[in-house]
Structures are given as C-alpha cells and as structure tokens.
Amino acid sequence: MRSKRTNPHHRVVRGLRLTAVASGLLALAAFVTPGIAAADAGGATTYSSSELDRAAEAVDAADVSGTAWAVDAESGTVVVLADESVSRSETARIKRGAGALSGALTIERTEGRFQQYLQGGDAIYADLGWRCSLGFNVKAGGVFYFLTAGHCTDDPYGPTPPYPLWNDGVNWIGYTQASSFPGNDYGLVRYDPQPAGVPSTVNLYNGGSQTITSLQNPFVGQSACRSGSTTGVRCGSVNGLNYTVDYGNGDIVSGLIRTNICAEPGDSGGPLYSGTIGLGLTSGGSGNCTSGGTTFFQPVVEAAQAYGVMLP
Structure with a gap:
C-alpha cells in the first residue's frame, strides 16, 4: 500500500516526507473446494501436472485482486489464498473459470488484505514520501548497491531511474538504479556517494548482526527469519514457493515465497534469511505480529541475477 499525493509532481524540489503507511494483516482460516475430477483406485481425486x-492459468485469467496462488505438487492441488476483499461471487467466478478442473483448487480464506509493506531491515526513506527497508548490500564491478522491494523503488510519476532518491533519515545515501514492479518485486539502489565498503550483514535488532555469506533459493519447510525496522526480527518457516499474488490495481507479482512469518507496515523490502543464507526480499501479505499472518517474499537470487550483482 502506498500513499499518493494529489499535488503536481516536481522534479526540481523533492522535500522529505517521512510518512508511514499502515496495512491491515490478520489471522488465517481455510476451507477446501470439493473435487470433481476422476478419482484414483483409492477414491482420491488426482490431477496431472498439465491439468494443475x-x-x-484459469485462476490467473480470472484476474481477482486479493488472491495469491501456486501449484502445490505435494498435495496435487492449486492452492488459492483469498483475502477478505474477495467476495463469494468472485471465488465462484474463479471456480467457474477452472471448469472441469475446479476440483483441483484448494481455496483458503485469510482475513485482512494483501498489501505491499512500506517502511523497513534498516529504515530507508524515499524522497517521494514513503519508508521501506534495505534488503541486502551487493556489488558489481567495484560499485556498491543495495537490493530492496520493487514496489519501493517504483516511481508512480514516471520513468523510475534515478528516482526515487533515498536517505537514511539524516543523510542522502543513493538513487534508484533500476526497478522491476509489478511482475517482479525487486529494485536496485546505487550508493551515492560511494562508500569505501558495505557490510554483508542483517540487523538483528538486539545489538548484534547476522553475516550473510551466500544467496540461495529456499525450500519448503526451511526455517527462516526476516528483519524489518517496524517489528525487528521475526522467524518461522517457508511453506510455499512460486506463488502469484494479486495486490489489486493491476499489481500482480509472480514467483513469490510464501511463509508463516509475521510482518507489519514498514517491513517492506527487508531481508528474508536462514542462518548465513539470504533468501528473499519482503513483498507483502496479510496479518500482524500479534495474531500472526502470511507474508510473501521476492526470491533474492532472481533479483541478483537480473542485475548481475553479488554480495560484497
């Protein structure tokens, strides 16, 4: 979720507007649609990989904002998460669109609404008026950058680079080099002025830090933590891969990591990691760190490969 200004946009003067944007995130509940496809010898409904x-694809074609979905090979279904903005008629439309394959859909309802988090690991501030989190420091050809969420680096007023400009709340730290959102949710910020070096660490918010030595893709069941300036460090596990999330207004992101780790407004762009391994960048979700919730992450390996960067 991003606050937008109604006044005209000017490139010459960009005052700092250190605003925080709230997003509602609540607890999870689920129901399952009945299967209607052919049953196997044991009576269970089965679907081929092509059918799944x-x-x-039918869920994607339904284009219902507030939904997230992925093929779950283990259960042999397509898991569809529907937030509270999705009506019964819309879930019925999704199932109708799947036709004879509607039984392959496992629909889970979640309270709250899927939104991008704006604020953030160490807090970073955009000159356009929002706050996000630094994900991972990286480098390429001796030049230092950092990765964060693409919905943070996206400029709603025009071509993104070199805007937004970024500061740490006191000093200017750099400008947006590249941004990919929607579709993906990653962006690259170039430090300016260039520092002599940058740490490959995550803020643990207890006076310590976690060194990150590699970037890898996660696996289901992997324990993981994320760091954000709103809620500090929170931990849980990876419980899904390759999710597509429809945040509304045409903002659809694919290939995301699903976790049971809570997050709140301001944790956007922050790092997901497992020990010394960097896994992802906080994208969005629903819930909070009182009642719990579902949070999605952009895989960081994809972002690093897209920009040709590596850990410093």
Missing part, C-alpha cells in the same frame, strides 16, 4: 498448470 491449466487450473492455475
């Missing part, structure tokens, strides 16, 4: 792919 077609069912997922």
Whole structure:
C-alpha cells in the first residue's frame, strides 16, 4: 500500500516526507473446494501436472485482486489464498473459470488484505514520501548497491531511474538504479556517494548482526527469519514457493515465497534469511505480529541475477 499525493509532481524540489503507511494483516482460516475430477483406485481425486498448470492459468485469467496462488505438487492441488476483499461471487467466478478442473483448487480464506509493506531491515526513506527497508548490500564491478522491494523503488510519476532518491533519515545515501514492479518485486539502489565498503550483514535488532555469506533459493519447510525496522526480527518457516499474488490495481507479482512469518507496515523490502543464507526480499501479505499472518517474499537470487550483482 502506498500513499499518493494529489499535488503536481516536481522534479526540481523533492522535500522529505517521512510518512508511514499502515496495512491491515490478520489471522488465517481455510476451507477446501470439493473435487470433481476422476478419482484414483483409492477414491482420491488426482490431477496431472498439465491439468494443475491449466487450473492455475484459469485462476490467473480470472484476474481477482486479493488472491495469491501456486501449484502445490505435494498435495496435487492449486492452492488459492483469498483475502477478505474477495467476495463469494468472485471465488465462484474463479471456480467457474477452472471448469472441469475446479476440483483441483484448494481455496483458503485469510482475513485482512494483501498489501505491499512500506517502511523497513534498516529504515530507508524515499524522497517521494514513503519508508521501506534495505534488503541486502551487493556489488558489481567495484560499485556498491543495495537490493530492496520493487514496489519501493517504483516511481508512480514516471520513468523510475534515478528516482526515487533515498536517505537514511539524516543523510542522502543513493538513487534508484533500476526497478522491476509489478511482475517482479525487486529494485536496485546505487550508493551515492560511494562508500569505501558495505557490510554483508542483517540487523538483528538486539545489538548484534547476522553475516550473510551466500544467496540461495529456499525450500519448503526451511526455517527462516526476516528483519524489518517496524517489528525487528521475526522467524518461522517457508511453506510455499512460486506463488502469484494479486495486490489489486493491476499489481500482480509472480514467483513469490510464501511463509508463516509475521510482518507489519514498514517491513517492506527487508531481508528474508536462514542462518548465513539470504533468501528473499519482503513483498507483502496479510496479518500482524500479534495474531500472526502470511507474508510473501521476492526470491533474492532472481533479483541478483537480473542485475548481475553479488554480495560484497
């Protein structure tokens, strides 16, 4: 979720507007749609991988904001998360769109609404008026950058680079080099002026830090933590891969990591990690750190490969 200004946009004067944007995130509940496809010898409904792919394509084609979905090979279904903005008629439309494959859909309802988090690991501030978190420091060809969420680096007023400009609340630290959102949710910020070096660490918010030595793709069941300036460090596990999330207004992001780790407004762009391994960048979700919730992450390996960067 991003606050937008109604006054005209000017490039010459960009005052600092250190605003925080709230997003509602609540607890999870679920129901399952009945299967209607052919049953196997034991009476269980089964679907081929191609059928599951077609069912997922039908969910995508339904274009219902507030939904997230992925093929779950272990259960042999397409898991569809629907936030509280999704009506019964819309879930019925999703199932109708799947036709004979509607039984392949496992629909889970979650309270709250899927939104991007704006604020953030160490807090970083955009000159356009929002706050996010630094994900991972990286480098390429002796030049230092950092990765964060693409919905943070996206400029709603025009071509993104070199805007937004970024500061740490006191000093200017750099400008947006590149941004990819929607579709993906990653962005690259170039430090300016260039520092002599940058740490490959995550703020643990207890006076310590966690060194990150590699970037890898996660696996389901992997324990992980994330760091953000609003809620500090929170931990849980990876419980899904390759999710597509429809945040509304045409903001659809694919290939995301699903976790049961809570997050709140301001944790956007922050790092997901497991020990010394960097896994992802906080994208969005629903819930809070009182009642729990679902949070999605952009895989950081994809972002690093897209920009040709590595850990410093």
